[in-house]
Amino acid sequence: MILTALLLLWPALAALLVLLIKGPGAKKVAFVAALAEFALALVATSYFNIENGGIQLALSIPWVESAGIRFSIGMDGISLLMVLLTTFLVPLIVLSSFKHDYENPNAFYALILFMQTGLIGVFMALDAFLFYFFWEVALIPIYFIAALWGGENRIKVTFKFFVYTIFGSLFMLAAFVYLYLQTPGTHSSDLFAFYQLQLDASTQGWIFWFLFIAFAIKMPVFPFHTWQPDTYTESPTQATMLLSGIMLKMGIYGVLRWLLPVVPYGVSEWAEFVLIISIIGIVYASIIAIRQRDLKRLIAYSSIAHVGLIAAGIFTLNEQGLQGGVIQMLSHGINVVGLFFIIDIIFSRTKTREITSLGGITQNAKTLSIFFMILLLGSIALPLTNGFVGEFLLLSGVFQYNGWFGAVAGLTIILGAVYMLRMFQGVMFGPKSPVTEAFTDLTFNEKAVLIPLVIMVFWIGLFPGTFLSISEPAVGQLLSIINR
Template sequence: MMYGVLAAQGLSFPILPALVFLPIIGALVIATIPAGRAELHRLVAIATAVLLGALSVWMLVAFDPSVAGQQFVSSTTWVESLDIKFVLGVDGISLFLVVLTGILFPIALFAAKPEHSEKGYYFWLTLLGAGCMGVFLAGDLFLFFLAFELTLVPLYFLIGKWGHGRRVYAANKFFLFTMAGSALMLVCIVALAVLDGAGEGGGITFDLVRIAEGGVLSETAQRVLFLGFVAAFAVKVPVFPFHTWLPDAHTEAPTAGSVDLAGVLLKLGTYGFIRYGLYLFPEASVWAAPALISLGLIGIIYGAVVAAMQRNLKRLVAYSSVSHMGFAVMGIFALNIEGLEGSIMQMINHGIITGALFILLGYLYKRRHTYEISELSGLQKVAPVFAGLFTLFMLASIGVPGLAGFVGEFLVLLGTFLAHRWWAVVAAVGVILAALYMLWAYQRVFHGEPSEANRSFKDIKLAEFLPLVPLIGLVFFIGLYPKPILERIEPSVQLLVEHIEQQVPGFESPGTQDGSELQPVAAGESRGEGGE
């Protein structure tokens, strides 16, 4: 199987280690600057984040779109006795998630300032970047787990110390939910390493490629271990019954925390599904696909319905995330090229759009100190630019053609339609519901006459507008011309689908590429019934 062949070409500069270690170094620098020098802390944090963004864009430019495997691979032994290696690599699946991280982190820093204890705030925010980069770039299960967990503590402190309202409750809930998921995943990672090592007689291994290509696991073992990984990722995404931490965490988190949480951290889960679900456990993925696709669908509808009933604007956007991430999950488990591509597009778009919406909500909170819809009214009259920006990102979020959100949702629906026709039909209802809750909220907040408290609402300042410029550009660019992005994603996705087809006897990816659409659909549906 060619997937594991590491294409070690490209730059002579170790760009991937730089992406991981730069934020760590930045955080350490911040830690050594004495408290009270808030400006200096901010400067170091922003410099680190901007440099991180620049590096990620440089990597994007240097990325070879024709190669499907891992690029810029760097590998060093870390813990010899356990065969743990520090392996980093990037392919079409992780490429844009890395770039997204690189773009959103500086923007989140520019867009929001903490109200107190600057040093800790910048320290944790910068460290969070290292964790996210590590997850997307890791090529070793152990390293991946460490990075996955590294995102936990910074966000815990960001929510708990700089959040609002019931921040402690939200922080604890976030920590415990996520940790429960990853606790199971740790056991499964160890089991995988031990079982695989036993098969090859070479002791323990955490090497992603070796485990995936080894194929020594029994069917039952694959399924059980897969469920352990699903536990961790389903909490992180979050998939429907595990989502309850998200609205609390989002609502109480400080603006930058919300932006990074929605923009990057939720993608750790969906990315995990692709890299560590489909790739490591192809058979179990096919087996569980109908269940997970259904959970994704429930998430889409449930998130939309609950969002419509929210009285808190930030909570509304949080629930819309549940709905949008439902699309991403559904696309993954359609198990075809369209679905997977759509899912990755959906992750990118959701990061950009929801990130922007949370930034706008942060501006709103700074002015009015509330997210309650009932307290807000007629903002369009007093702040037309603000309202215009909100409209733009809201429409993108709904999935209006020509804006970014449409591309991902369309591809996901297409992929799902090929695999499980009726699921796609129901999911399309979610798109309509999205329009409903978004427009309704917009109407209540922005239309009508401003009440007394809202009359002094100041429109957006230039300094507040600038961080949004790249996001506006991206929303239009992706919406109108997604080709350069899709053509970089496609080779890797195609390779992954081939890998699944090869590893799972009798499985044929229900896609358009083989020309026969009806037959796979039927196969998919019968599997769906069998699996539930």
């Protein structure tokens, strides 16, 4: 019952309620609703046995009974961490928008809550067609948020994003339909029925690519990334936060839940190739990030580099790589949301994101400088911050797989430090520019968004066992299924 409330009764109903509220009251109701959703997630966590690697709190009722399709949801440790990340970030994303006066705010905030419903559904679904349904539910709201409240080129950019993601979704649907038809008897789209299929290596090979393309586009990894920088840049900041902080985790989660255990022979055949393109993506995106002068585009390319490392670690198929991928999903979500919010703060005061037009901000905004530096250091994996834990495990996994791969993938730390510290120096230090002369420090609401994020940077960095212990049993069970 708790999962039903977490998935449908609260966020979906709250979205409908917000849609009926006119004026600025919509944002306040949306914020309270998002906080209540986080509280529900904490209640669900209290019922969760972290020593059990299997699915817990499950609910399964007929949906399309004649076809063997069920409304089946549940959580293991990996799902729980993703649900906690989603419900933790959404209220902060809503709060971060309070300084903006969006046209039709009720529709804007209702779409955010509808998207939250889709995201949580993806992380809970145990039925292939239910997973696909929520996958698409999460896409529709973000498309309208980006298209209606984005920048000047929003229509062209969001159309490209929509075409990319729909293209990938069709590949995933085709793979699911085929797998469904291979299940014995009256057929079933249950996740565990897919796990039990005995498919030959050739069949698993093409199914691997159908599923991987869908998930790789959403993540995105090189060379499926070309929609991402423009979409992140043209979307309103809150949409960018949703896309980077949570939505790209759908693709990584899909790999863990639906790709690796369903087609293990296909994975073993193509894992090295995926590692190679992921590592190429790390270096490629990092070099392009160094050359960026727009703050949003720089963080967008840095995100591609981080996700490339996560993908590389996951496809090593060892415990360090998988655990690193899970913990880095958390860390990346926290850091990238914080960085995009700081960019939004800077843009709201200066009306520019060009690094060369900024400078000297730290002279007027010492508190902002501190928060900015903490999130930046987390992003470049400084020891004792959240980014270090995930990147250490990921690189350990890649080195264990292949030493040369690990050496090249390790460039992400060096190159990341180059583009992030250069960005910080250009924006925050040096003489003031005309647009930063009257720059003001953080407001109360801005601190209220950044403080929880900074707390998480240090919590994960100093006490990683809190989160690793949740995912470890589920990762162990995932490895046992892959290696069966």
